[in-house]
Amino acid sequence: MTPDTSAQKPEHSPRTRSTGLGRILVAVYGVFAISATARAGYQIATKFSDAPLAYLLSAVAxxxxxxxxxxxARRGVTSWYVTLGAILVELIGILAVGAASVVDSAAFPHDTVWSGFGRGYGYVPLILPFLGLAWLFYNRPRRAQA
Known part of the structure; x- marks a missing residue:
């Protein structure tokens, strides 16, 4: 009798996610993590009352x-799913904040990372989640082989 493979948990892809394009994506995300954190920290610390919504959205980003x-940057199935969730939140955020900042610019008197679909960052925040999702699905967890 053959074992039931449908109950087996997915395992990490034999390809590592932190080489090649994956390493570049991790570096770009790292740069955005540092720059968005610095920007939000500075904005919240020095001029929060000017545009609290924009600055809180920068902190969320x-x-x-x-x-x-x-x-x-981590290996494993759980890290893959956490990355997927973060990138989906990022995609929803860039689309929602980008659209809202274009439609109602008065609500966003100061830019966030995601304002104008990432206009202040060369639209990289708009492209990044699509690249991240493509890379993730290429490196998705595979079912264990019997």
Whole structure:
């Protein structure tokens, strides 16, 4: 009788996510984590009353980039799922904040990382989650072989 493989847990892909393009993505996410954290920290510490919504959204972006960077750099199925969740939150954030900042610019008197779909960062925040998702799905966990 053959064993039931449908009950087996996925295992990490034999390809490592932190080489080649993966290493570049981790580095880019790391740069965004540092820059978004620095920007949000400075804005909240020095001029929070000017645009509290924008500055809190910058802090949310910073947390998302930190989580994505750390999870992306780690191996394992759990890290893959955490990375996937962070990148999906990032994608929703960039699309929602980007659209809201274009439609109602008065609500965003100061830019966030995701304002104008990442206009202040050369639109890299708009492209990054799509690259991250493509890379993740290429390196998705595989079922264990019998």
């Amino acid at each position: 910073a947390v998302v980039y930190i989580v994505a960077t750390v999870a992306m």
